[in-house]
Amino acid sequence: xxxxxxxxxxxxxxxxxxxxxxxxxxxxxxxxxxxxxxxxxxxxxxxxxxxxxxxxxxxxxxxxxxxxxxxxxxxxxxxxxxxxxxxxxxxxxxxxxxxxxxxxxxxxxxxxxxxxxxxxxxxxxxxxxxxxxxxxxxxxxxxxxxxxxxxxxxxxxxxxxxxxxxxxxxxxxxxxxxxxxxxxxxxxxxxxxxxxxxxxxxxxxxxxxxxxxxxxxxxxxxxxxxxxxxxxxxxxxxxxxxxxxxxxxxxxxxxxxxxxxxxxxxxxxxxxxxxxxxxxxxxxxxxxxxxxxxxxxxxxxxxxxxxxxxxxxxxxxxxxxxxxxxxxxxxxxxxxxxxxxxxxxxxxxxxxxxxxxxxxxxxxxxxxxxxxxxxxxxxxxxxxxxxxxxxxxxxxxxxxxxxxxxxxxxxxxxxxxxxxxxxxxxxxxxxxxxxxxxxxxxxxxxxxxxxxxxxxxxxxxxxxxxxxxxxxxxxxxxxxxxxxx
Amino acid sequence: xxxxxxxxxxxxxxxxxxxxxxxxxxxxxxxxxxxxxxxxxxxxxxxxxxxxxxxxxxxxxxxxxxxxxxxxxxxxxxxxxxxxxxxxxxxxxxxxxxxxxxxxxxxxxxxxxxxxxxxxxxxxxxxxxxxxxxxxxxxxxxxxxxxxxxxxxxxxxxxxxxxxxxxxxxxxxxxxxxxxxxxxxxxxx
Numbered sequence: 045x046x047x048x049x050x051x052x053x054x055x056x057x058x059x060x061x062x063x064x065x066x067x068x069x070x071x072x073x074x075x076x077x078x079x080x081x082x083x084x085x086x087x088x089x090x091x092x093x094x095x096x097x098x099x100x101x102x103x104x105x106x107x108x109x110x111x112x113x114x115x116x117x118x119x120x121x122x123x124x125x126x127x128x129x130x131x132x133x134x135x136x137x138x139x140x141x142x143x144x145x146x147x148x149x150x151x152x153x154x155x156x157x158x159x160x161x162x163x164x165x166x167x168x169x170x171x172x173x174x175x176x177x178x179x180x181x182x183x184x185x186x187x188x189x190x191x192x193x194x195x196x197x198x199x200x201x202x203x204x205x206x207x208x209x210x211x212x213x214x215x216x217x218x219x220x221x222x223x224x225x226x227x228x229x230x231x232x233x234x235x236x237x238x239x240x241x242x243x244x245x246x247x248x249x250x251x252x253x254x255x256x257x258x259x260x261x262x263x264x265x266x267x268x269x270x271x272x273x274x275x276x277x278x279x280x281x282x283x284x285x286x287x288x289x290x291x292x293x294x295x296x297x298x299x300x301x302x303x304x305x306x307x308x309x310x311x312x313x314x315x316x317x318x319x320x321x322x323x324x325x326x327x328x329x330x331x332x333x334x335x336x337x338x339x340x341x342x343x344x345x346x347x348x349x350x351x352x353x354x355x356x357x358x359x360x361x362x363x364x365x366x367x368x369x370x371x372x373x374x375x376x377x378x379x380x381x382x383x384x385x386x387x388x389x390x391x392x393x394x395x396x397x398x399x400x401x402x403x404x405x406x407x408x409x410x411x412x413x414x415x416x417x418x419x420x421x422x423x424x425x426x427x428x429x430x431x432x433x434x435x436x437x438x439x440x441x442x443x444x445x446x447x448x449x450x451x452x453x454x455x456x457x458x459x460x461x462x463x464x465x466x467x468x469x470x471x472x473x474x475x476x477x478x479x480x481x482x483x484x485x486x487x488x489x490x491x492x493x494x495x496x497x498x499x500x501x502x503x504x505x506x507x508x509x510x511x512x513x514x515x516x517x518x519x520x521x522x523x524x525x526x527x528x529x
Numbered sequence: 530x531x532x533x534x535x536x537x538x539x540x541x542x543x544x545x546x547x548x549x550x551x552x553x554x555x556x557x558x559x560x561x562x563x564x565x566x567x568x569x570x571x572x573x574x575x576x577x578x579x580x581x582x583x584x585x586x587x588x589x590x591x592x593x594x595x596x597x598x599x600x601x602x603x604x605x606x607x608x609x610x611x612x613x614x615x616x617x618x619x620x621x622x623x624x625x626x627x628x629x630x631x632x633x634x635x636x637x638x639x640x641x642x643x644x645x646x647x648x649x650x651x652x653x654x655x656x657x658x659x660x661x662x663x664x665x666x667x668x669x670x671x672x673x674x675x676x677x678x679x680x681x682x683x684x685x686x687x688x689x690x691x692x693x694x695x696x697x698x699x700x701x702x703x704x705x706x707x708x709x710x711x712x713x714x715x716x717x718x
Contacts, residue, residue, distance in 0.1 A: 055669075058673075062676060065676065065679070069679075069683075107669070108666050108667075108668060108669055109666045110666060110667065110669065110670060111669060145687065145690075148683050148684075148686070148687045151679075151680070151683050152680055152683055152684060155676055155677075155679065155680035155683075156680070158673065158676055159677075162673060170667065170670055171669075171670055174670050174673055174674055174677065175673075177677055178673060178676060178677045178680065181677055181680050181681050181684065182680040182683075182684060184684055185680070185681075185683065185684020185685075185687060185688065186684075188684075188688055189687065191688050197688075200688070
């Protein structure tokens with residue numbers, strides 16, 4: 045395998061992030077310095093983001109049979125890098141109060157980002173698996189990073205055990221598919237499937253097991269049990285990372301897999317995915333109704349949102365790629381903003397995060413702008429017009445109607461109605477009178493710190509996308525997927 | 530060759546079942562070693578002798594021995610001698626031994642009957658083919674797998690770090706602050 049210059053250019057984001065890991069590691073080995081590590085991380089991620097402009101000149105390009113860098117991959121790489129940037133600025137504000145070694149966090153974050161970058165550009169089950177592990181293994185460490193706090197350690201261990209289980213399912217499914225098809229590449233599998241050679245029970249079982257594995261990572265309905273606990277226990281920046289980067293990457297590769305190799309020929313798998321989507325919408329929203337913990341509530345809300353998003357895979361035609369892109373962009377901006385506010389209120393680190401809703405009671409009277417941001421994010425999650433969330437939900441409904449998936453359309457409508465209730469509950473809490481008891485609060489100058497600036501920018505983005513979505517839509521439209529290998 | 534594959538596979542399934550059901554960690558590990566050996570035999574029968582050798586060297590050899598050592602070292606003390614005698618009761622090692630004997634008989638049969646390295650079907654994959662695949666299409670994945678190991682190492686090093694080496698006062702799990710005792714510090718240096 046000869047790698048030419050254009051191959052190396054296509055790999056630039058991965059190479060830059062990988063180099064940053066090494067630089068941060070050597071820096072830590074030489075002298076521990078929190079701000080320096082965070083700065084190097086942010087510079088590396090920004091360089092990787094810039095390098096995407098160069099990558100655009102060489103796309104679409106196949107780098108080894110395992111990785112393809114097309115415009116679709118570039119769009120999701122950009123989304124992942126932006127989300128990682130946001131998480132690292134949040135982590136910087138958060139970790140300042142941690143009485144422990146803080147620099148390793150950035151190494152883990154960068155490694156997980158590499159996993160995400162690999163996943164969105166993989167067109168082969170081997171790179172899918174390695175990418176998924178590279179994404180998950182650092183998250184074990186990140187979730188348990190503040191391990192002197194029991195809930196964080198519990199979150200880490202829970203995520204590790206269940207994620208390993210999901211990986212086992214995924215691997216077994218891949219093995220079954222390989223035994224039947226004799227190839228691991230998406231296009232190879234697709235060719236064998238469309239030839240009708242792969243309709244045996246083994247193939248369906250293999251694809252089904254892979255759906256279980258990926259469904260776990262996306263926390264879809266029957267496999268969602270870990271989500272609220274891990275979101276609650278993990279440090280807030282890590283929850284943000286889990287809710288964004290990990291979801292984007294896994295969903296992007298799932299969509300690529302189903303666009304390239306639609307295993308929906310006989311309708312069996314199609315029905316299963318539709319049921320999973322419908323269940324996720326209902327379960328996520330119903331369980332969130334009585335939550336008094338904002339982090340758990342966001343966890344349940346992410347289950348519901350992934351359910352809405354899964355409509356795209358059930359439809360898998362026409363608007364699918366565009367819808368997925370728009371929905372993920374709006375979802376990521378909104379979720380990052382919401383977790384950003386939680387992080388700012390909980391930072392610098394001083395024990396368990398401020399997750400309970402009563403921590404936020406009367407926040408408006410103390411931090412009006414921060415409250416405005418959280419309110420905006422809640423409105424966007426609920427899908428109120430003039431926010432980004434509305435555009436995403438509109439697209440999801442449109443694709444459901446276009447493909448006549450009436451059950452899923454009903455699910456989205458019911459889910460949104462339920463969602464409105466609990467998002468409004470959070471908002472009401474923010475504007476209630478202040479309680480007399482002691483509470484957690486953001487630092488006084490949060491708006492001038494990097495984390496605060498990032499949250500304000502996200503709020504601006506959510507508004508702009510909500511009011512004037514055209515640039516984003518045309519950007520997503522240009523991100524075409526290369527299906528033929 | 531086919532019969533040896535199925536025999537090895539049966540042994541692997543039984544041994545793994547015992548790993549899961551056994552309550553004593555050392556015995557479970559013993560069965561795990563047998564299970565890994567059986568998987569190696571299955572690889573061998575499938576015509577992948579290189580993978581089989583790696584399985585034995587890396588998993589059954591290095592990693593499992595490490596596991597057993599750690600497991601035994603965790604329980605040092607006066608009671609350990611009694612416990613080790615208890616571990617060596619014949620009823621406990623007889624199961625793994627029988628399975629290992631079956632495996633070696635299968636191996637011997639495969640070697641004599643198959644006239645050397647054979648396969649169930651398809652061609653035999655030697656180290657050269659594996660190397661060409663690893664440094665050809667899978668090159669990037671091999672490199673990225675090293676990052677995976679790095680990430681796992683960093684996570685393990687952070688969480689499993691020895692607290693008694695720290696100079697500052699540190700927080701316990703229950704939130705109270707404690708000073709590392711003289712004894713703990715002395716023990717480390």
